Amino acid sequence: MWEIKFHEEARSLDGPNQVLIYATGSGWNDFGYTLRVNVRVLVNGLLTDIPARLLPFVEDTPQPSVTEWIKYLRSANTDETKWKTPNKIFPNYSLVFASQQSYSDLASKIPRADFDSLLTSIQEINANLHAGNLSSSTYAKIIETQQFKVAVLRDLGPYKAFRFGYKSAFRRQPLVEAKIPFSFSTKLQGFQNKHTIGFPYHEIEFIPDRIHCLIGVNGVGKTRYLNNLVLGIAAKLNSDLPEGQRSELYDINDKTTSASNLGIDESDWMQLPSYSRIIVYSSDPGNIFPRTTNLAGPLDYQYFDIGLDSSETLPRLLVDIIRNEADLIGTESRFILLKKILQKVIPSAQLLVPILAEATSTSYITDEAGNQWAGINAIRGGEMRLLEILGDIDFSRDLAFRADENLAVPLSSGQKMYFRFATHFLTSANQGTIVLIDEPETHLHPNLVTEFMNLLYMVLKATSSVALIATHSAYVVREVPSHCAHVIKTDNSKNVSVERVYMNTLGASVTALSNSVFGDSLITSFHSKIASEIADSSLNLNEIVDRYNGFLSMDMLVKIRELMKHQGE
Numbered sequence: 001m002w003e004i005k006f007h008e009e010a011r012s013l014d015g016p017n018q019v020l021i022y023a024t025g026s027g028w029n030d031f032g033y034t035l036r037v038n039v040r041v042l043v044n045g046l047l048t049d050i051p052a053r054l055l056p057f058v059e060d061t062p063q064p065s066v067t068e069w070i071k072y073l074r075s076a077n078t079d080e081t082k083w084k085t086p087n088k089i090f091p092n093y094s095l096v097f098a099s100q101q102s103y104s105d106l107a108s109k110i111p112r113a114d115f116d117s118l119l120t121s122i123q124e125i126n127a128n129l130h131a132g133n134l135s136s137s138t139y140a141k142i143i144e145t146q147q148f149k150v151a152v153l154r155d156l157g158p159y160k161a162f163r164f165g166y167k168s169a170f171r172r173q174p175l176v177e178a179k180i181p182f183s184f185s186t187k188l189q190g191f192q193n194k195h196t197i198g199f200p201y202h203e204i205e206f207i208p209d210r211i212h213c214l215i216g217v218n219g220v221g222k223t224r225y226l227n228n229l230v231l232g233i234a235a236k237l238n239s240d241l242p243e244g245q246r247s248e249l250y251d252i253n254d255k256t257t258s259a260s261n262l263g264i265d266e267s268d269w270m271q272l273p274s275y276s277r278i279i280v281y282s283s284d285p286g287n288i289f290p291r292t293t294n295l296a297g298p299l300d301y302q303y304f305d306i307g308l309d310s311s312e313t314l315p316r317l318l319v320d321i322i323r324n325e326a327d328l329i330g331t332e333s334r335f336i337l338l339k340k341i342l343q344k345v346i347p348s349a350q351l352l353v354p355i356l357a358e359a360t361s362t363s364y365i366t367d368e369a370g371n372q373w374a375g376i377n378a379i380r381g382g383e384m385r386l387l388e389i390l391g392d393i394d395f396s397r398d399l400a401f402r403a404d405e406n407l408a409v410p411l412s413s414g415q416k417m418y419f420r421f422a423t424h425f426l427t428s429a430n431q432g433t434i435v436l437i438d439e440p441e442t443h444l445h446p447n448l449v450t451e452f453m454n455l456l457y458m459v460l461k462a463t464s465s466v467a468l469i470a471t472h473s474a475y476v477v478r479e480v481p482s483h484c485a486h487v488i489k490t491d492n493s494k495n496v497s498v499e500r501v502y503m504n505t506l507g508a509s510v511t512a513l514s515n516s517v518f519g520d521s522l523i524t525s526f527h528s529k530i531a532s533e534i535a536d537s538s539l540n541l542n543e544i545v546d547r548y549n550g551f552l553s554m555d556m557l558v559k560i561r562e563l564m565k566h567q568g569e
Contacts, residue, residue, distance in 0.1 A: 002121040033151035051098035053152040057090035103165035126166035149391030172276035172298035174432030180273040186228040216488035222470035232269030235259040247297025249290035282438040283307035313398040317427040351376040354397035413443040433465040441473035453479040474513035535563035
C-alpha cells in the first residue's frame with residue numbers, strides 16, 4: 001500500500017501513498033553517528049514531517065551514517081554500484097520516531113489499518129515486532145548495537161518513543177485530576193445484594209485523602225469488587241467506540257474478560273469517572289485481575305505482580321527511571337527518590353544491576369557463577385559512558401544486592417516486595433491514574449507499611465492520582481482519614497453491608513482500630529476470653545497486676561478492670 005522512497009534531502013511526494021524518508025541534521029552527529037531522519041507523509045492531505053531515528057544495516061553490519069547509506073541505495077538502484085550481500089540476520093533498517101507524541105498524533109489522524117500498515121512499511125521497530133515481521137532475538141540484537149544504544153536512544157524523546165510510543169498510540173488522554181468523587185455498585189456471585197461503595201473526596205488542609213481503603217476479613221469480596229471496578233472503567237471507555245477500537249482485557253489464562261461476562265450492568269458503570277489509566281498491584285499469583293490489554297483500545301492498563309515469586313524483572317524499569325530525569329516527584333528525580341528508598345529500607349546493601357556477558361568494563365563485578373553486575377553507584381560518568389552502561393544491562397536477569405564482598409544478599413520478604421513496588425510505581429505513575437492495590441501488607445513489617453503509604457501519598461499527590469486499597473490491616477487503615485475507610489461485612493445469609501469506621505482512623509492506635517473494625521474477629525475474641533477468665537478468677541485487681549503485669553498490655557489490664565467493675569454492679 002505504501003511506497004517508501006529514500007533521499008539525502010527533502011523532496012516533494014508524488015502520490016498520497018508515497019512516503020519519503022530523508023536524512024536530516026547533517027551538521028550534527030551523535031557520538032560520531034548520523035542517524036537522524038524525517039519521515040514525510042501526506043496526512044489528510046497535509047504534508048507532514050515526522051522526526052525519527054533510523055539505523056541501517058548492510059551485510060548484517062550496523063551503519064554509522066544514514067546519508068551514506070541512502071547514497072548507496074540510490075547508487076545501487078541505478079546500477080552505478082553493485083548491490084552488497086543481503087542481510088541474513090538484520091532487516092535493511094529499523095526506525096523509531098523521535099517523540100512519543102508523534103505516535104499519538106499520527107494515530108488520531110489516520111485510520112487504524114493505515115497506521116499499522118504505515119509503521120510496518122517504514123520498519124518501525126516495535127510495530128514490526130508486534131506484527132511478527134521481526135523476531136524477538138533479532139529485536140534484542142538490534143537494541144544491543146552500539147549505534148542503537150548511544151545514537152538512536154541518546155535523547156530522552158526517542159527513548160520514550162521507543163519504550164512507550166507504539167503501545168500508547170491509541171490510549172485516551174488521562175484525566176488532569178483523578179480525585180473525582182464517585183460511587184460504584186456491583187453484584188458479586190455468592191452474595192444476596194450488591195456491594196455499593198461511595199468514594200468521597202474533601203479539600204482539608206494537611207489531611208490528604210487520595211487513598212481509600214476497603215477493609216474486611218477474608219471472603220467479603222474486596223478483591224472481586226476491585227476487579228469489577230476495572231471492568232466497569234473499561235466498559236465506560238468502550239461505550240462510545242465501535243468494534244475494533246475498544247479495549248479488551250485478558251486474564252491470567254489470556255482469555256478475554258469483560259463487564260458483560262460477569263454480569264456487570266450498564267447502570268453500575270455508566271456514572272464512573274472517565275479514568276483511562278489504571279495500575280493494579282497484587283502479590284497473589286492466582287488472583288482474578290486482568291493481566292494485559294490490547295494495543296488498539298483507549299485504556300492504559302498495567303498489572304504488576306509485587307509478589308516474591310514473580311517472574312517479572314526490574315532492570316528495564318530501572319533504566320526508565322534513570323533516563324527520565326525531567327519528570328520530577330516534587331523537587332526530586334524519580335531515580336534520586338529510589339536511591340533514598342534503598343538507603344532507608346536496605347541501608348547495608350548495594351543494588352546490583354545485571355550486565356550482559358559480552359560487555360567489558362573494569363567497573364563491572366563478576367560473581368562465582370560468572371554473571372556480571374554493575375553497582376548502582378557505578379552507573380554514572382559522561383553522557384556516552386552512561387548510555388553504554390545502560391545499553392549493557394541484561395534484561396533477562398533481575399536486580400540483586402551486595403553487602404561487603406557477598407554478591408548475593410537475601411532480602412527479607414518485606415524488603416523485596418516493597419522494593420518491587422517502589423521501582424514499578426516510581427516508573428509507571430503518571431497523571432490522572434487510578435491505582436488499585438490488593439493487600440499490600442502481605443509480608444510487610446509495620447514500619448514498611450508506613451514507608452509504603454508515605455511513598456504512595458507522595459507520588460499520588462505529584463501525579464494528581466488516587467488509590468484504592470483492599471486490606472485487612474489496621475496498619476494501613478490508620479494512614480487514611482475515616483471518610484476513606486470502608487468496612488465490608490456480611491452476615492450468615494451473605495447479605496452485604498458497607499459501613500464507616502466509628503472512630504477517627506487517621507493516626508489511631510492499631511489496637512483501637514482492630515477492635516473497631518474487626519471486633520468480632522478470632523483474635524479479638526481470644527483476647528476477650530483471656531481477659532474474662534482472669535476477671536472471673538478469685539484474684540483482686542492488685543493481685544492481678546502483680547502477677548500479670550509482665551505479660552499483659554496496659555489495654556488488657558484496663559479491660560480486666562472494667563470487666564471486674566461490671567461484675568460488681
